[in-house]
Amino acid sequence: xxxxxxxxxxxxxxxxxxxxxxxxxxxxxxxxxxxxxxxxxxxxxxxxxxxxxxxxxxxxxxxxxxxxxxxxxxxxxxxxxxxxxxxxxxxxxxxxxxxxxxxxxxxxxxxxxxxxxxxxxxxxxxxxxxxxxxxxxxxxxxxxxxxxxxxxxxxxxxxxxxxxxxxxxxxxxxxxxxxxxx
Numbered sequence: 800x801x802x803x804x805x806x807x808x809x810x811x812x813x814x815x816x817x818x819x820x821x822x823x824x825x826x827x828x829x830x831x832x833x834x835x836x837x838x839x840x841x842x843x844x845x846x847x848x849x850x851x852x853x854x855x856x857x858x859x860x861x862x863x864x865x866x867x868x869x870x871x872x873x874x875x876x877x878x879x880x881x882x883x884x885x886x887x888x889x890x891x892x893x894x895x896x897x898x899x900x901x902x903x904x905x906x907x908x909x910x911x912x913x914x915x916x917x918x919x920x921x922x923x924x925x926x927x928x929x930x931x932x933x934x935x936x937x938x939x940x941x942x943x944x945x946x947x948x949x950x951x952x953x954x955x956x957x958x959x960x961x962x963x964x965x966x967x968x969x970x971x972x973x974x975x976x977x978x979x980x981x
Contacts, residue, residue: 839915843885844873847902847911850882851875857884862977868967869974875902883910886974888967893959895919897928901937901971907979908941912968917960925960933961943972 844854854873857863863872871887883904889896898916903909914929927933936951945965947953953961
């Protein structure tokens, strides 16, 4: 009987030690991971709205409550002047969710678009939505119902991935109009 208890006790001890080590590691690195995520967000915000010196979170504004795909809204400021708004939009791509930052200036034109998350998209095809050649075509657009073939071009063979970015830009423009009261 003693021998039959030995193996489960050894296994339980190893599991308890592993769980303890993981808990301590998470506790030590959790703040660092959160700080790095915040730094990455600010870098992305600055990339799509480079004129801004500071950003103010406006995610709780009632005007964007009707846009569930928009997870975060950041108002960019230079001094006291608002220079634009950045929307973090999550849409469905080919292989999962696609997270997009859409910068919009006060007049309602897209300043820049960056894909910050598209892990499930097909490497070499769907991941081309991150390339500047595709994203730069959205800059300067102000029509909240952009369409492929008329306003912008999709990536051939990556229609679902391209559509995810197009939907994100359209949602960002519509949310900007809602925030501006248009």
